[in-house]
Amino acid sequence: MTAEIMKDIKKKIYEHKIYDRVFSLIGVILTFMVLMVLFVLLIDLMRNGVPRLSVSFFTSYPSRFANRAGILSAWVGTILVMTVTAIAAVPIGVAAGIYLEEYARKNWITNLIEINITNLAGVPSIIYGLMALGIFVYQLELGQSILTAGLTLSLLILPIVIVSTREALRTIPIGIREAAQAAGATKWQVVKDHLVPYSAGGVFTGIIIALSRAIGETAPLLTIGALTFIAFLPDSPFMGEFPYISFDWLLSPFTVMPIQMFNWVSRPQIDFHKNAAAAGCVLIFMSIGMNALAMYLRYKYRKKIQW
Amino acid sequence: MNKAEVKKLSFYYSSVQALKDISLPIEEKKVTAVIGPSGCGKSTLLRCFNRMHDLYPGNRYDGEILLHPDSINLVGAHIDPIEIRMRIGMVFQKPNPFPKSIYENVVYGLKVRGIKKKRLIDEKCEKSLRDAALWEEVKDRLHKPAFNLSGGQQQRLCIARALATEPEILLFDEPTSALDPIATARVEELIEELKEKVTIVIVTHNMQQAARISDSTAFLYMGELIEFGKTKQLFTNPREKKTEDYITGRFG
Known part of the structure; x- marks a missing residue:
């Protein structure tokens, strides 16, 4: 049986x-x-x-001759645009994430905002380009500049930064918040002493993932009028005399890596295609590097924090 | 001498009434236990004392809890909950040390109060750890992370953290429910020692624990206070039928 x-x-x-x-x-x-x-x-x-990769490839401007062309203006442009993007998106995104997760009352308005932020992350990037063209270029007259490009990309990645900040905050147990508040902490003290330090790993990871998405964006920058042939560098942000720091570079025209690639790929000559492939390699290493940094930061912070 | 008095206290989670017209005294430098079956409102009652309910929207208090000697109403709408939490400490069900060093955990309350003097902070840190019977075990590793401690040690660390600010009342919300019997015994011993210094209110689902360590006991059922009395009297000679049924294990 x-x-x-x-x-x-x-x-x-x-x-x-x-x-x-x-x-x-x-x-x-x-x-x-x-x-x-x-x-x-x-x-x-x-x-x-x-x-095709060589030192002169990194130190040369674009050229009519494929073997003399380089990516100097493109990688400098990419770094400058990314800097503006990070400076604009990170404080706003992290602050918005903290506000929505910790301070905002849960009602239909915050629900609506939440849904829209999630949806914004899925809007095609060229739409952001069109909006930036209307607002930054025509309305605010910032020109087809590094500043415009950085702000455009920061709009693009804001939802990612906000969402990943909120997710990082959500992994912090409610007991930690209650323990701190039971000790007499105000909400701001809880945020400053606990939530920000404990969620830093997750927040950094989110920021870097967002930036590595922005680094490859082409469409919105073409829409706002990025040039494809730039044979000069923006003004240096550092000066020999007072006040030592200059912001002229913000309003300078620019190109970035993916646009340079796009330009080279659209040429008929096969040698330019090789340049594009080389620039592609550099771009891939840039974003692999950023992702590695994200992984390192996550590992470093996880190791310190347990509950 | 009463340290606090709960007077006709009702509490509502949005529209659900969780506490109904509760009145009881909290004696100074004594242990008051709150017992009752799950969901009877005992934790809810405890969390009224330091206004933890204010952290979540839609909660409402009715009635009063007077804190002596100045007789302020702890649940009064015009009383700042942060001011209350500075005077009343709390130890939670699950040990919840911050993911920081042992030292930083103990002195967090002082940091919140803006105390900067290193010597004073160090002194208070040692004193609270001694009071929490943890000093000997951690004195050589004060700056090591708190999460390396065992569960029982973590809970005593949380007690030290609450003691560092010299609270007038110390609230314990089922402090031993996540601990093994040996760690539980140590925490119980500690509570008995602490009552010489501080008024204690403890919520427990463990009746033996209440019988062992408390001076007075309140029995709550469905948000109502069924019986309040000296622990000995309540456990040996309860006035109410429901209390008797509960302490003899007939329900709950």
């Missing part, structure tokens, strides 16, 4: 386990397919691009 039942149960278990195997097999195959495609793309890019 028991043997009979056991046989039955074993058969059932065996049947159920088949699904486990089938599913993991499909999962493995699909994962490998995706990885293979990425790998092939990467190899192809490297094969075309790496031979």
